[in-house]
Structure formats: C-alpha cells, structure tokens
Amino acid sequence: MTKLNRRQFISIATQRSGILAASLWLPDLMLNGNPARAEGAPIQSLYVNIHPDNRVVFNLPKQEMGQGISTGYAMIFADELGADLEHMEIINADYSRSFSLAMQGITGGSSSTSIGWQPLRKAAAELRIRLLAAAGRYWKESPDGYTTRGSRVIDPVKNRSITFGELISxxxxxxxxxxxxxxxSEFQYIGKPLPNVRIGAIVSGRHQYGMDVALPGMLYASIERCPVFLGKATSIDDSAARKVPGVVDVFPLEGFRRDAASENMSPSYLYTVQDGVAVIATNSWAAIQGRKVLKINWDYGKHGAASDQRINALLSSSxxxxGRKILDAGVLxxxxxxxxxIDTSYDITFQAHALMETLNTVCDVKADSCEVWSGHQFAKRIVEQLxxxxxLSADRINVHVLPSGGxxxxxxxxxxxxxxxxxxxxAGKPVKCFWTREDEIRHDYYHACERHLDEVTLDSAGDVVAWHGKRLTFNNVFLEDTWNPYMDSVPSRSLSLVELESPVQVGPWRSVNPHRNTFSRECAVDRIAAALGQDPLDFRIAWLKKDLIVPSNEKNPSEWLKKASGDRQALVRVLERARELWPGKGKGAGVAITTMHSxxxxxxxxxxxxxRPLLKRVDVIVYCGTAVNPSIVKGQFEGSIVWALQAVLYGGVHLKDGRVVQxxxxxxxMVRINEVPEIEVHIIESNDPPRGTGEPGVPPLAPAMANAIYSLTGKQPAAIPFDWA
Incomplete structure (x- = not known):
C-alpha cells in the first residue's frame, strides 16, 4: 500500500470528493477570486475543510511550539461552528499570503489568541449560518430555531439532525x-480546562517535528562556525573531513549580515549568517565526525578579545x-x-534560549523553486529573506510550517x-541542516545584556517627584520600550538610552524587553517603599491610583490617557486580588507586576x-480576559516561571577571548524538577476578549524573588542571574 504524506492526501482528497470550506466567502480571506463553484466540486480552504464523511479538518495558521495554540484555536473555531472538538483533525497550515499578516505572518509576542479571537469566530459563524440555511433547504423549511452541535445541524422542535458532511451540496x-x-452562554468548550488536543500524538511520538523530516535522497549538513561573532575563515583544510565515510562534500559558507525588516513590521535590525564550513553527508553522524577533523584558521576580528571583564568595564565607563532621550516628560x-x-543599578546579562529541540531546517532548492520544512515562528520572513x-519570486518558495520543541x-x-x-x-539536493546543542548555546541570538540606572527623588512629604532612568544596552531591537506605569504620575521623568556594540548576536528572547525593564523597575519600587517604611504591595496600589500626568510632548493626550488608565486599572485589579494572598511586610514574600498583553x-x-535563598512558592494572579482554556493558561505561567527561574539561578553566558564559554x-x-517551586495560578474571571499569556509570566519572577530576599535579609540581588556569594 502506498503511503501518502499529508500534502499528497489533501491534494488527492480534494480532487475526488466534494469538500465544504470555511471563510471562503469573506473577501479578505478568499484564496480564489471567484467564490462560485460547480456543484460537487471541491472548495479550497483557509481555516477548515468539511468532508462528506463529516470529518472536520482545521487548518492551523499559527506555529505550534508547545504553547497550546493548536488547542486554543481549535476550541474557538469548534465552539462558534458547533463542531465536535474531540474528533476535529488539526493540520499545520503551509505559509500562504492569503492569510493576513496578523493571522499567520508571526507567531510571537503573546498575540496569537487575542489576534485570532474575532477572525476565527467570524469565519466559523459564517459557515455555521450557511450550514443552517443548507439544512433548511434539505428539509424544505425555514431554518429558524435550528442550532449546531457535535458537527451536526439540529432541529430541536422535530427532534432530528443531519451531519455537516451531508449538507455540502x-x-x-x-x-x-x-x-x-x-x-x-452557548459556548461548549471555551472557558473549560480541556486537555491539549495534541498531547496523545506528542507522548506517543507521532507528533512530527522538524528533526523528524526525512525526504528521499536527503543529505545532512552540520556547520563549523567561527567561534567569535563576525569572525572570518582565512584558510580551510578539509582533506581529513572528506575521507570520513558518508561525507559527500565540504562547503565554505561565507557569512553576511542582512536587514531583518519585514513588510509591515518595524523596527528592522540586522540578523547574521555566521562564517563557517558546512560538512555535507549521507547521515548526521558522518557530518558531525567530518566537522570534527576540519582544520580552519580564523580571523576573529574586532570581537576577538571580548570577555565578561571587558563588558563590565564598558558598562561602567558608559x-x-x-545617551539618547526616548522619554522626556515634565519639567526638570x-x-x-x-x-x-534613591539611586539604583541593576544588571541583566546575556541569556541563551537553550531550546529543547535544537534548530533545524530541511530545504530543497531547485533552479526555479524552493521548498522549506521548518519549525519557524515567522514564515513570512523566510520567504522575504530567501x-x-x-x-526566486516569493510565489516559488513554499514553506511548510512545522511544530517545534520550543x-x-x-x-x-x-x-x-x-x-x-x-x-x-x-548540493543540488534536499538538505537537512541541523544544529548541535553546542551550536545553539554558542551561536544563539542572545537576550541582550543591559545595565539600568535610576535616580528617584522623594520630596519632604514622601512623594515621588522625579524619576530619571538610563539604560546602557547591547540590544538593537525594540529599543523604544518606555513602559513604566509608576512614572505616569511623576511630575519630572525621563529615560535615556546608551547603545553599545554587542560582541554577540542579540535577538528576541521570551518576554524581550519587559524581562529587563520589569526587573529594574519592580526592584526599584521596593527600595522606594522600604525608604518610606511602607508595605510594598499596598504602596504599589496607592501609587497606581494617583492622578496621571500627561507628558508635555505627547501628541495624542486622549489616547495616552486611555491606555495609561486602562493599564493601571488592570494592575490595581490584580494587586487587590494579590492582597488576599499577601502575608505582609517582612515575611519572606516579594511582589512584582507587569503588563504584556495580559x-x-x-x-x-x-x-x-x-x-541560600530557596524559592518555595509562587502565587500568580493574572487578568487575561476570557481564558479560552484555563488549563493551558496555567501551563503557560508555570512554564514561564521555570523559564525565568533558570535565568535567575543558572542563566548568563560568559565570554572569554571572544567566545561563549558554555x-x-x-x-x-537547566532547572531540575526538585528546584521548581509550588506554583498556584489564580485567573481573574472575565468576559472580555482574551489576551496573550505566553510571555507575561516571565518578567515578574526575578524581581518578586529579589524583593522577597530583600524583605528577609535587607540585601536585594542587583543582577540576573543572582549573585549568591
């Protein structure tokens, strides 16, 4: 029996059977210009296909990386459509410009659920209403009073039903x-802690990741990159590598830097393909063994002497x-x-991602086309860069977006x-280029190192009347983040940015800037509260209830007030719920807050x-609008805390002679299971539209832990990772 892959199966199935597809009738979601079709002919789909045998196949437009978006999106669509979630098949959508940038271009920024909430519901609702009308035609009466449930149209008055599949024609x-x-009130799934729809495939090994892709005639490649950022190869002796059994070629890869700008995306920044030598082989083992015997001389360039000591010296001298003012409000x-x-200084060191599934991609490049299989968060960027x-024109590049292990x-x-x-x-053949664990830790796009300096002035009455901050940063992306809800009621406030050249590549890391900013901001607030002899939680609530002061240079005061007041209301809401769990000042507890969608x-x-301080328990209080799946929301925050705790305990890459040491x-x-604290996630109930939960749980962990240590010892950790000396 011939085995078919998913793409082949769908192609044959749509040729041989009628398929009903959702969202084709919305102009901005149409794949074809003319929605009309011949009777019985297949209809292509963006979001869902309904087959004559009543199989409902959901086309997932986002990348699944363990965050549970497969489950969340399927729940939203199934609830609005009236489909049977338990039997809904979920497939990964290939990249298509027919999806909007928001719906498929990017999986990141904790935005998927909030962005998809309305488009998914509208597409599903349209199909539901069409199915109800189709049932009316089938039964030859008005569909008033009909409903959908379990992938069937139901007539409750006459106690009869018909499957979606039977209504296609x-x-x-x-x-x-x-x-x-x-x-x-009619939701069957939304709001319930349902199991991850892909958990069975994951634990049984049926869930295909990038590392699992194997094509006929595929070769494997492993790259020996320059150990120093932006270094260049000056000579290569590959004679021994070519003698390794299984090695078919050795290919020098000339490094370059390119603008990562994407259509409708800002800001842009430079990404880097490192200088290196690729060993191409018939199997991964041979590629690695060939790589080990390469003899390469490198010109390490301007970063060849980079070290922890030099980084610290540069920070101090800067x-x-x-710097450059990115916020200047009020009068000096x-x-x-x-x-x-009160003067404060906090450091955040370079952090690696250390993903469980190391990076990998399969590419098959031909003279007139390119096909890509990759667990990637931003397929649009792949097309735009390749x-x-x-x-090749963009329409000749086909990207299969796969799940990934992080x-x-x-x-x-x-x-x-x-x-x-x-x-x-x-090579002229399909190639799987894979990274080893060492590659990933030593050639990462690191969370940028920064030093945050703040000068906070209290007047004789104990009011904060000035807050002037300065960020010394090796970052080069999303630099303009000035969010500080406390500053919004400070008469004199400013924030300056001193940009430093990084000796390593930097890039987005789970929670990006809020991780750094929240650490310094929330630790500084505890210092201010201590100086005033106040309870740190009550102090935050009182501060966030003060009158807002619109920046003097604000171009749209009404919009600024709307956002700032909305942020503060949400913050006060979670803090007042936190007060119920707060043991009080000086009892080994610390608090920190942030807003990052949720x-x-x-x-x-x-x-x-x-x-040595030991983290025993973390209470998380979260306002995230409608919790589509409370179980997945809790899982996101539990995972965020473990991620953040690793940075606190063991994070921070070290540099010596320009190289990453680890x-x-x-x-x-990594954090071991015996080091994970008890975690209790308290979700504030709401019928508001859902907000993202993938990242907001990361930033508050380090400052909350630092503030708890401060309450016990009077000494506050001033760097991530914490210095336990």
Whole structure:
C-alpha cells in the first residue's frame, strides 16, 4: 500500500470528493477570486475543510511550539461552528499570503489568541449560518430555531439532525447572510480546562517535528562556525573531513549580515549568517565526525578579545554618557531642602534560549523553486529573506510550517533557514541542516545584556517627584520600550538610552524587553517603599491610583490617557486580588507586576536554607480576559516561571577571548524538577476578549524573588542571574 504524506492526501482528497470550506466567502480571506463553484466540486480552504464523511479538518495558521495554540484555536473555531472538538483533525497550515499578516505572518509576542479571537469566530459563524440555511433547504423549511452541535445541524422542535458532511451540496457560497456570533452562554468548550488536543500524538511520538523530516535522497549538513561573532575563515583544510565515510562534500559558507525588516513590521535590525564550513553527508553522524577533523584558521576580528571583564568595564565607563532621550516628560526639578534621592543599578546579562529541540531546517532548492520544512515562528520572513538570496519570486518558495520543541523568539530569526537553503542550492539536493546543542548555546541570538540606572527623588512629604532612568544596552531591537506605569504620575521623568556594540548576536528572547525593564523597575519600587517604611504591595496600589500626568510632548493626550488608565486599572485589579494572598511586610514574600498583553502579579515566597535563598512558592494572579482554556493558561505561567527561574539561578553566558564559554547542559544548567517551586495560578474571571499569556509570566519572577530576599535579609540581588556569594 502506498503511503501518502499529508500534502499528497489533501491534494488527492480534494480532487475526488466534494469538500465544504470555511471563510471562503469573506473577501479578505478568499484564496480564489471567484467564490462560485460547480456543484460537487471541491472548495479550497483557509481555516477548515468539511468532508462528506463529516470529518472536520482545521487548518492551523499559527506555529505550534508547545504553547497550546493548536488547542486554543481549535476550541474557538469548534465552539462558534458547533463542531465536535474531540474528533476535529488539526493540520499545520503551509505559509500562504492569503492569510493576513496578523493571522499567520508571526507567531510571537503573546498575540496569537487575542489576534485570532474575532477572525476565527467570524469565519466559523459564517459557515455555521450557511450550514443552517443548507439544512433548511434539505428539509424544505425555514431554518429558524435550528442550532449546531457535535458537527451536526439540529432541529430541536422535530427532534432530528443531519451531519455537516451531508449538507455540502446544499450550501450556497454566494448566498448573502448576516453573520451573528454565538453568545458566551452557548459556548461548549471555551472557558473549560480541556486537555491539549495534541498531547496523545506528542507522548506517543507521532507528533512530527522538524528533526523528524526525512525526504528521499536527503543529505545532512552540520556547520563549523567561527567561534567569535563576525569572525572570518582565512584558510580551510578539509582533506581529513572528506575521507570520513558518508561525507559527500565540504562547503565554505561565507557569512553576511542582512536587514531583518519585514513588510509591515518595524523596527528592522540586522540578523547574521555566521562564517563557517558546512560538512555535507549521507547521515548526521558522518557530518558531525567530518566537522570534527576540519582544520580552519580564523580571523576573529574586532570581537576577538571580548570577555565578561571587558563588558563590565564598558558598562561602567558608559554610565556617565548622556545617551539618547526616548522619554522626556515634565519639567526638570531642582533639588529642594528635605528631598531624598534613591539611586539604583541593576544588571541583566546575556541569556541563551537553550531550546529543547535544537534548530533545524530541511530545504530543497531547485533552479526555479524552493521548498522549506521548518519549525519557524515567522514564515513570512523566510520567504522575504530567501527570495533575493535565491533569486526566486516569493510565489516559488513554499514553506511548510512545522511544530517545534520550543521557540521563545529564537525561531523568529531567518539565519538557520538561510543556511539550509544555501547548502541545498550548492548540493543540488534536499538538505537537512541541523544544529548541535553546542551550536545553539554558542551561536544563539542572545537576550541582550543591559545595565539600568535610576535616580528617584522623594520630596519632604514622601512623594515621588522625579524619576530619571538610563539604560546602557547591547540590544538593537525594540529599543523604544518606555513602559513604566509608576512614572505616569511623576511630575519630572525621563529615560535615556546608551547603545553599545554587542560582541554577540542579540535577538528576541521570551518576554524581550519587559524581562529587563520589569526587573529594574519592580526592584526599584521596593527600595522606594522600604525608604518610606511602607508595605510594598499596598504602596504599589496607592501609587497606581494617583492622578496621571500627561507628558508635555505627547501628541495624542486622549489616547495616552486611555491606555495609561486602562493599564493601571488592570494592575490595581490584580494587586487587590494579590492582597488576599499577601502575608505582609517582612515575611519572606516579594511582589512584582507587569503588563504584556495580559496583566499579572507574582508573589514569591522565599526561605533561607543553609545560607541560600530557596524559592518555595509562587502565587500568580493574572487578568487575561476570557481564558479560552484555563488549563493551558496555567501551563503557560508555570512554564514561564521555570523559564525565568533558570535565568535567575543558572542563566548568563560568559565570554572569554571572544567566545561563549558554555557549551551544553553541563555548564549551562537547566532547572531540575526538585528546584521548581509550588506554583498556584489564580485567573481573574472575565468576559472580555482574551489576551496573550505566553510571555507575561516571565518578567515578574526575578524581581518578586529579589524583593522577597530583600524583605528577609535587607540585601536585594542587583543582577540576573543572582549573585549568591
């Protein structure tokens, strides 16, 4: 019996049977210009296909990286349509420009659920209404009173039903309808803690990741990259590598930097394909063994002497620089008698992603086409970058978006896909380019190192009257983040940016800038509360209830007030819920808050054991609008806390002679199960539209833990990872 892959199966199935497809009748979602079709002919789909045997196949437009978007999106669509979720098949959509940029272009920024909420419901509701009308034609009466459930149209008055599949030929795509969404009272799935729909395939090994892809005649490639960022090869001796059994070729890869700008995306920044030598073989083992015997001389370039000591020295010498003002609000206040100034300094070191599934991509480049299989968060970027590099039009590049074992911003970048494409073009065959664990830790797109300096002035009455901050950063993306809800009621406030050249590539890391900003901001607030002798949680609530002061240079004051007041209301809401769980000042608990789509507060409970702080428990209070699946929301925050705790305990890559020192889990440690605290996630009930939960749980962990230590010892950790000396 011939085995068919998913793409072949769908192609044959749509040729041989009628298929009803959702969302084709909305103009901005149509794949074909003319929605009309011959009776019984197949209809292509964006979101869902309904087959005559009543199989409902959902086309997932986002990339699944373990965050559970497969389940969340399927629940939303199934609820609005009235489909049987338990028997709904979920497939990964290939990249298509027919999807909007929001719906498929990017999986990241904790935005998928909030972005997809309305488009998915509207597409499903339209199909539901068309199916109801089709049932009316089938039964030859008005469909008033009909409903859908379990992938059937139900007539409750006459106690009869018919499957969606049986109604395919009765649906009129050109029929004008009025789309009405279901009321929340009719939801069958949304709001329930249902199991992950893909968990069975994951635990049984049927869930296909990029590492699982195997094509006929496929070769394997492993790259020896320059150990120093932007270094170049000066000579290569590959004679021994070519003698390794299984090695078929050795290909020097000339490094380059390109603008990562994407259509409708800003800001742009440079991404890097490192100089290296690719060993191409018939199997991965041979590629690795061939790589080990390469003899390469490198010119390490300007970063060849980079080290931890030099980075710290550069940060210290840059503190006196004025920097570039990215926030300047209010009038500069001269110091008055009775004023007190609190100066704080916090460091965040470079952090690696250390994803469970290392990077990999399969590319098959031909003279007139390119096919890509990759667990990637931003397929649109793949097409946009490969098109000029391969001299192919965008429509000749086909990207199969696969699930991945983690993403967290690293799979947002194009470098590892570009490498695979260049090697495939050279080899003339499909190639799987794979990274080892050492490659990933030593050639990552690191969370940028920063030092945050703040000067906070209290007047004689104890009010914060000035807050002036400065960020010394090796970052080069999303630099303009100035969010600080406390500053919004400070009369004199500013934020400056001193940009430093990074000795390593930097890029998005789960929670991006809020991870750094929240650490310094929330630790500074505890210092201010301590100076005033106030409870840190009550102090935050009181501060966030103060009157807002619109920046003097704000171009749209009404919009600024709307956003700032909305942020503060959500923050106060979670803090007032947190107060119910708060043990009180000086009892080993610390609090921190942030808003990153969802709004959350962490209460970290710490004990001192054998002279070292131990995180015993974390209470998470989150406002995320409608929790589509509370189980997945809780899982997101539990995973976020483990991610953040790794950075606190073991994170931070070290540089020596321009190279990253660590290489694997023996020296870039992960959090072990016995180190994970008890985690309780408290979701504030709401009927508001859902908000993202993939990242907001990361930023508050470190400052909440630092503040808990501060409450016990009077000493506050001032860097991530924490210094336990």
């Amino acid at each position: 009765f649906v009129l795509p050109e029929e004008k309808i009025n789309v009405v969404l279901r009321p929340a 503190e006196a620089k004025d 206040r001269e110091r008055q008698p009775g004023d007190r100034r 098109s000029p590099i391969l001299s 993403g967290s911003g690293r799979r947002w970048e194009a470098d590892f896909v570009v490498e695979a494409a260049l090697i495939s073009r050279h 709004t959350c507060a962490h209460i970290a409970h710490v004990e001192i054991m054998n002279g 290489s694997n889990f023996n020296d870039y440690k």
